Amino acid sequence: MEFSQYQTDALLSITNRPPLIFTEGHGMWLTDHAGKRYLDYLQGWAVNCLGHSPQCIQDALAAQAKKLINPSPAFYNAPSIELASLLVRHSCFDRVFFASSGAEANEGAIKLARKWGKKNKNSSGGDRYEIITFDHSFHGRTLATMSASGKPGWDTIFAPQVPGFPKAVLNDLDSVEKLITDKTVAVMLEPVQGEGGVIPATREFMQSLRAFTKQRGLLLIVDEVQTGMGRTGKLFGYQLSDVVPDIMTLGKGIGGGVPLAAMLCREEIACFEPGDQGGTYNGNPLMTAVGVAVTNELLQPGFLQSVQDKGAYLSAELLKLASRHGLQGERGEGLLRALKLSSDIGPKIVETARDMSPVGLLLNSPRPDLLRFMPALTVTTQEIDQMISMLSDVLKKLGQ
């Protein structure tokens, strides 16, 4: 079928999409309506941690769909119990709440922190509800999570904002300390800012932030929607800096492509009462059965080591590419990496790489002078070599 035969006008326009209809995906590869193949370094924005349509997800979906799809969140179901137990066993947290998107998990974290701040009042007996977040952070697209995000311009698009999210500067503890008031209840951050341009919080900053928040009686919330589930080479990004946070959110990779997210907390913070939190699809067995299958893959012996090894390989190859083409360098953790360009040609590179023939390359440019790489955690070194060679051709074509 030709692109023009698809009735794309029926969809509400929310972004400028290229004139392509993707029809199939397997591993690192996508195929469009015309049969053209693309090497996919987006993977649904770091969602497909095991690549497109992995066997374990196909099997989990098929098996669970035959048994039970959704008894309602008011009842227990076996896959959600199994997934919660797996996450608790392999993290520093004790309790899990499932959601359907990262933003919804973060809303849950914000609500839990505010509830906790009502129960643990300040010295003058007032509620605590302010959550310090960071410039350039990204926490989602609901009103509260947009307000929590530090994306330039997001404070005005849908004004008025949800109040209570003052912004500090990443890796600058003084900037956090300056924002503390008697209403502060928590500090929330991504261990590596993803949408902000793959900017890691340093180990020193994470450790001093943990010590500081503990000393001041504040909660530390890590948004691991992008960094969790093996993306950084550790199962969770907070483990890179050996800190013990109070609340963590997961999304993206946990479902390997299906809508699944989670909010985890330690026992002493678990203060929701009946009626405080819920959601029609939360913890449904169809999605949590997929979460179990994905998590079990990540926990296979050697899996996380292979992410570290391939992350190191990708890093080294990006550095070589940067020096060959006079670019600024690269950064990141594990298989969440960025290449710093020497000018604002990111969007041009994305377009040129996509339109190459016979095979295209899908890349992301979260800032005009930066490319971000979020391959499947199962990417092979050959697929890294192929991407580097294609990207090198694109750079040459653009006179770099």
Ligand SMILES: *Cc1c(COP(=O)(O)O)cnc(C)c1O
């Ligand atoms: C993608 C992302 C979110 C939002 O997740 P959705 O599933 O799109 O709601 C929140 N936080 C971080 C760090 C993310 O990368």
